[in-house]
Amino acid sequence: MYERSDNNTGTYGVIPYMDPKFFEIHSYHITEKSDIYSLGVLFWELTSRKSPFDFEKKTNDDHPSIIINILKRLREEPVENTNDKFVILYKKCWEHEPDNRPNILQVISELNCIDPENNNNVLTIPKETEKSEKTASVYSCQIEFK
Template sequence: MANSHKNIIHFHGITKSDDEKKYSLVLEYADGGTLRDYLRNNTITFKWKDQLKFAKEIASAILWLHDDREIVHGDLHPNNILLHQNTIKVADFGHSCLKGSDNNAGTYGVIPYIDPKFFETHSYRKTEKCDIYSLGVLFWELTSRKSPFDFENKKDDEHPSIILTILNRLREEPVKNTNAIFVELYQKCWEHEPDKRPDIHQVNSELDSIDSENIDVSTVSPKKSEEEKTENPTKLISYQGYLLRIFDNGPLYFCFLFQAIAQIHP
């Protein structure tokens, strides 16, 4: 992927350590660290036009991956996105796969950014729409500068509760005074059903239509439709086995899962 796209980290080569007999990748240096660290740094002023710039750069990189290289990144989250001279660099292709491949060996990633279909259906395959879902969460995070569902501050035994919240089709609320078109876009991206999500061309087109100088919050309307929530709690209970298999932490997780279900369905 050397010199491929300005918003994808450049691969320069491979080096080998004679002492340890290990190979290492030589990648482009990113002087700004991770997007996650940038967003959590309260000393940095992060205005709307900069938020939109980052969103466009991330989407542009994913468009190149999906179209020019037919690659699904598969693990998009702010720790896998770097910054160099205030420019986005998408990195870490360890869980990437070719479009249409049968690469479906397990579920990897950071929970809030993972396509919920992986938690719902064991046989679900990684597609471009997985990246679109992750983009939706990332776009929200650009405006909030917070971890979705406060995931970074949660203990391991609270993770099943977050998964069940997502499976119940609940999402983060839009941040006040966010551009209306941007809100509508990321809400489409994180739709539960993949067929309802836009493709990467539509995402880029929507982003290009947004005015970086005009926030335009007049039509923001958070989705709170009750019909989008899972109505039957027994359906949530049916996810236990798969969730346990993912975390592989033993039968104690049954207790945590039932607690989570009780919280969602009091």
């Protein structure tokens, strides 16, 4: 997609990852919240190991229908056995309204609270002496998705 403006700069992107507001309001300027939307879609893709809306298999003729589905607020379904906290996070990220999406610091904070060993529990921050290899990987965002 390309957005033309007076200074000849443009907005490019891959349709499933682009902020829906861009399709609604062609003068919409991409913001940090646009990046958060894309991040949410990417998080889903990491758990599914598939392209959103099977985009890679689509032709240019299919693009308008994908845009319409996005504008109808349709999103991919969470993959079974995905960590519940992670699903909640990426759904917040791909909210239709930018003001309802978290900022990057909130995303990082929520990622840091996800326990990769337990689907439904949240880690509490351990005392300095309680750090382990497991918590070190969580704090560095090296979360294993099964």
